[in-house]
Amino acid sequence: MKLIIVLLQIFLLLPIFSFSIQSNYSYIFSFGDSFTDTGNLVVLYGGLATATPGVWIVKPPYGMTFFGRPNGRASDGRLSIDFIAEALGLPLLPPSLAAAKQSFRRGANFAVGGATALERAFFVDKGFKAVSPFNISLSIQLGWFDALKPSLCSSPQACKDYFAEALFVVGELGWNDYAVMLLAGKSVDEAGSHVPEIVGNICAATEKLIKEGGKTVVVSGIPPLGCAPANLVLMANQTGGEYEPGTGCLRDLNLLSKEHNAQLRRALARLGGRSPAGVRVVYADLYSPIIDFAAAPGRYGLDGEQLRACCGGVGGRYNVDLAALCGMPGVSACADPSKYVNWDGVHLTEAANRRIADGWLRGPYAHPPILNTTATATD
Numbered sequence: 209m210k211l212i213i214v215l216l217q218i219f220l221l222l223p224i225f226s227f228s229i230q231s232n233y234s235y236i237f238s239f240g241d242s243f244t245d246t247g248n249l250v251v252l253y254g255g256l257a258t259a260t261p262g263v264w265i266v267k268p269p270y271g272m273t274f275f276g277r278p279n280g281r282a283s284d285g286r287l288s289i290d291f292i293a294e295a296l297g298l299p300l301l302p303p304s305l306a307a308a309k310q311s312f313r314r315g316a317n318f319a320v321g322g323a324t325a326l327e328r329a330f331f332v333d334k335g336f337k338a339v340s341p342f343n344i345s346l347s348i349q350l351g352w353f354d355a356l357k358p359s360l361c362s363s364p365q366a367c368k369d370y371f372a373e374a375l376f377v378v379g380e381l382g383w384n385d386y387a388v389m390l391l392a393g394k395s396v397d398e399a400g401s402h403v404p405e406i407v408g409n410i411c412a413a414t415e416k417l418i419k420e421g422g423k424t425v426v427v428s429g430i431p432p433l434g435c436a437p438a439n440l441v442l443m444a445n446q447t448g449g450e451y452e453p454g455t456g457c458l459r460d461l462n463l464l465s466k467e468h469n470a471q472l473r474r475a476l477a478r479l480g481g482r483s484p485a486g487v488r489v490v491y492a493d494l495y496s497p498i499i500d501f502a503a504a505p506g507r508y509g510l511d512g513e514q515l516r517a518c519c520g521g522v523g524g525r526y527n528v529d530l531a532a533l534c535g536m537p538g539v540s541a542c543a544d545p546s547k548y549v550n551w552d553g554v555h556l557t558e559a560a561n562r563r564i565a566d567g568w569l570r571g572p573y574a575h576p577p578i579l580n581t582t583a584t585a586t587d
Contacts, residue, residue, distance in 0.1 A: 233296050233375040233424070235315040236289070239349045239413065240379025240428070242321030242555060243494075244289050247280025247303035249321035252342050264535025265321070269519055273545055273558050278535075282321060284518070284545040285558030289317065289377060291565035292578070296375070304352050312356060315374070318349040324388070325381040325409045326402070331388055338388045346381055346413050368421030375578070376422045378414055380494055382406050382430040382468050396447055396460045403468050411475045418483055426490040426568065426578060427476055429469035431498050434458030437517045437526035438553035455502040456515050469495050473575070493573045497564045498556075501549045508563060511547045518548040518557060528553040 238244055250257050250266055257263045264270070270278040274285030280303065281287055290300050293315075301317035302310050322340035324331070327347060331339035361367035385406050389399040414425050433439055434447075434457035447460040473491045480489035500507075505514040519534035519541035521527035532539050534552035542548060546559040556564070567573030571580070 232373070233298070234373040235313075235370075236293055236296070236298055236301055236375045236377060237315055237353065237371075237417075238289050238301060238317045238319055238377035238379055239346060239353075240319035240377070240381055241323040241384055242282045242319075243383075243428075243431075244287060244317065244319035244377070244379030245280065245282065245303070245321045245323075246287065246289070246301055246317045246319070248305045248317070248319065248344075250280040251303055251305040252320065252344070264533055267535035269541040270535055272541065282555040283551050283558055283561060284541065286561060288561045288565040288568065289319075289379065291562050292375075292377070292569060295565070295569050304356065313360065316353075316356060318352050319379050320344040320349065322384055323349065323381065324385045325406045326385050336388050336392050338391050340384075346378075346409055350413055350416060371417075371421035372423050374422060376417045376425040377492075378410060378417070378425065378427045380428045380430055381410055383433065386430075386433065386464060386468075390443060390446065393446075396464055400464050400467055403464075403471055407468065407471045407475055410472060411479055414476065414489065415479060418479075418487055418489075423486055424488045424490065424578070426492050426574070427472070428492040429472055429494050430465050431494045432457055432462045432502075433465045434461030435498055435502050435515060436554055437515055437528045437550050440515060440526050441528045441553075455499060457499075457502060465495055469493070488576070490568075490578055491575045492568045493575070494564065497567055497573050498549065498560070501560060501563075505549065509547070510549050510559060514549050516548070517550050517553040518542040518545045519552050521553075526553070 249263065253263050257266045265280065265282050266278050268278060269284065271281065272284050293300050299314050301315050302312065304312065304316040304318045323344045323346065325346050327345050328339060328343050357367055361370040385402065386399045390396070410427065414427055417425050435455060439461060440458060443461065444458060447458050450459045451457065452459050452462060476489050476491050480487070483489065501510050502514045505511060515526060517527045520532060520539055521529040522532050545551065545557045548557050549560045551557045564573060569578050571577040
């Protein structure tokens with residue numbers, strides 16, 4: 209038994225290498241927010257991005273680890289969607305709002321940083337100030353998808369045949385919905401009262417993609433909101449400041465994440481159960497891996513302080529300061545991002561994204577794993 213434990217520990221500490229495999233997928237189409245966005249937010253801002261507060265992802269040290277420059281991703285390198293594409297032997301997904309000359313025959317990414325599952329009108333009508341200036345909700349992204357279809361397939365049946373070979377990914381959605389409410393002073397309970405609406409919109413999008421011909425739709429839950437360094441700084445007083453003993457994360461925010469994920473997983477299981485034969489609805493767990501990293505970072509080779517941002521701030525417990533965000537002049541990154549879970553207070557490092565993607569592809573962080581082609585619905 210001791211030998212098995214030692215071998216397991218050694219295995220977990222080994223570097224994870226991306227490699228392509230033979231798969232049933234010829235294309236990827238993805239949706240979501242900044243956890244999945246590969247450049248759409250920067251395209252939307254255009255030339256104003258370099259001078260717009262909050263769009264610091266266009267500045268170094270973003271992209272430092274893999275691309276060597278800022279590239280529209282909210283990380284030091286690749287996102288989980290990038291590692292999934294690489295593992296399936298597909299090109300990294302171009303942002304759907306890229307120049308018209310860009311080819312989307314191998315897939316497209318409709319995700320946009322700041323996107324919500326709920327309609328923008330929901331927030332505007334309630335007077336929320338923090339909502340994105342752009343109309344980039346999930347339904348809008350689905351509209352972009354519909355507009356792209358004529359360039360990909362010539363008839364409804366041709367589209368069904370085409371999309372049957374695609375992997376659809378509905379990336380993280382919900383973080384921004386809850387954050388807008390919480391930052392406006394709403395209680396965690398009030399934000400949580402909207403979980404059914406948010407989950408309903410995500411499931412409606414999933415069902416639409418199935419009707420379009422999709423055979424595999426991967427749907428991400430949300431991360432533990434209480435473990436994000438930025439939330440630990442901004443929301444400790446608002447949530448009562450009770451911390452989980454095993455992780456140091458904010459308890460009430462994590463309970464909100466758990467409730468969202470539980471409702472989402474149940475709804476996806478129902479959807480999978482009534483979907484046509486051969487359709488797989490995959491629940492991608494974004495909560496458990498980050499909790500695992502927070503509880504035992506060294507076990508995963510993430511030896512940096514697990515609740516501390518690699519880039520930004522001026523020190524302090526979480527290295528988060530709104531006056532010194534990652535990408536602002538004079539703000540630097542930690543010496544080795546590969547040892548950290550969190551990149552900029554909200555988003556994840558390439559190292560964390562790599563491990564999450566591997567857990568979605570092969571388990572244990574997806575139900576069923578993407579590469580498990582025998583199961584047909586979430587369990």
